[in-house]
Amino acid sequence: MPHKTLYRDHDGAVILDQTQLPFRVADRRLRRLEDASDAIRGMQVRGAPLIGATAACGVALAMQVDSSDSALERALETLGATRPTAVNLHWALARMRTALSRVPADMRAEAAWTEFETICREDIETNAAIGRHGLDLIHQAAGKHGDRPVRVMTHCNAGWLATLGHGTALAPIYAAHRAGVPVEVWVSETRPRNQGLLTAWELREEGIAHRLIADNAAGLLIARGEVDLVITGADRVAANGDTANKVGTYLKALAAADNGVPFYIAAPRSTIDANCPRGSDIPIEQRDGNEVRQLHGMRHGVPDSIAIAPPEVAVANPAFDVTPARLITAIVTEAGIFPPDALP
Ligand code: MRU
Numbered sequence: 235m236p237h238k239t240l241y242r243d244h245d246g247a248v249i250l251d252q253t254q255l256p257f258r259v260a261d262r263r264l265r266r267l268e269d270a271s272d273a274i275r276g277m278q279v280r281g282a283p284l285i286g287a288t289a290a291c292g293v294a295l296a297m298q299v300d301s302s303d304s305a306l307e308r309a310l311e312t313l314g315a316t317r318p319t320a321v322n323l324h325w326a327l328a329r330m331r332t333a334l335s336r337v338p339a340d341m342r343a344e345a346a347w348t349e350f351e352t353i354c355r356e357d358i359e360t361n362a363a364i365g366r367h368g369l370d371l372i373h374q375a376a377g378k379h380g381d382r383p384v385r386v387m388t389h390c391n392a393g394w395l396a397t398l399g400h401g402t403a404l405a406p407i408y409a410a411h412r413a414g415v416p417v418e419v420w421v422s423e424t425r426p427r428n429q430g431l432l433t434a435w436e437l438r439e440e441g442i443a444h445r446l447i448a449d450n451a452a453g454l455l456i457a458r459g460e461v462d463l464v465i466t467g468a469d470r471v472a473a474n475g476d477t478a479n480k481v482g483t484y485l486k487a488l489a490a491a492d493n494g495v496p497f498y499i500a501a502p503r504s505t506i507d508a509n510c511p512r513g514s515d516i517p518i519e520q521r522d523g524n525e526v527r528q529l530h531g532m533r534h535g536v537p538d539s540i541a542i543a544p545p546e547v548a549v550a551n552p553a554f555d556v557t558p559a560r561l562i563t564a565i566v567t568e569a570g571i572f573p574p575d576a577l578p
Pocket residue numbers: 280281282283389390391392393396402429466467468469479480553
């Protein structure tokens with residue numbers, strides 16, 4: 235990873251501000267609880283595992299100011315309300331609650347930083363294990379397709395920008411590249427927030443062949459046999475294997491199933507929500523309509539938006555969709571590769 239997405243720095247933390255990418259690499263300092271919650275809500279940090287780690291960081295920042303029981307509860311509540319779909323947020327906050335509730339108040343700030351750093355270290359290891367397991371799938375595809383690169387389609391950004399390590403869906407691609415297995419990646423732009431541009435930027439930094447496509451091109455490419463496998467990340471996997479991921483994932487899974495192309499989810503076990511029986515129980519974030527009415531980019535070196543629809547146009551902007559387990563070939567976790575109906 236050429237840049238760190240999040241790290242502790244003295245009595246604060248530093249994030250890579252993803253709202254500036256792919257045009258500008260800019261760090262931002264988090265000093266207070268509100269900085270962390272604003273960064274999650276405003277998507278300066280994004281991607282389920284990174285959201286979880288940033289929430290843990292937010293608790294540590296809060297404990298530096300006031301480490302009382304009530305301040306801890308307030309921090310957990312504030313951070314828990316930032317984004318609804320990625321379960322890693324709640325997973326990380328539950329870990330912080332467990333770690334801090336048994337520690338005297340005057341030792342909580344340092345205990346919070348320790349737990350935050352453990353979460354970050356574990357995420358790096360988890361990403362590496364997902365990469366190793368997912369590499370087997372790419373090796374299998376390479377065995378079938380012989381002398382040409384393996385063509386992988388992904389959606390959104392589940393690379394190192396979404397995590398602390400090498401990512402989830404992109405970890406097997408990075409592992410393949412490092413192992414000398416030629417890969418080419420179809421990157422869908424992922425309207426309306428265009429996280430595909432982040433994926434294209436990452437892959438370019440790593441020297442991996444890729445092509446950016448409009449979201450609507452995915453079905454044609456899959457039907458034409460130009461995709462060997464699809465791998466996406468996940469924001470929440472229900473106990474029955476139904477999986478919430480960035481909106482548009484479901485359409486790719488449908489096209490893949492219709493054409494006999496394997497469709498994989500790559501996610502850490504912290505993304506599996508045993509308390510959520512099925513996909514219809516997963517809360518789907520509804521975001522601001524201006525994300526659809528406007529296009530965001532860079533003008534004369536400054537981030538800017540242009541309107542593509544008048545402000546009075548009514549908009550629906552669900553940020554995630556749910557792919558039913560029956561369309562998922564397997565789920566790649568740090569513990570191995572599992573059918574969606576037999577999760578670890
Ligand atoms: O809204 P975002 O950018 O936080 O969306 C989450 C994602 O990055 C994706 O859905 C991703 O595939 C899963 S998180 C590794």
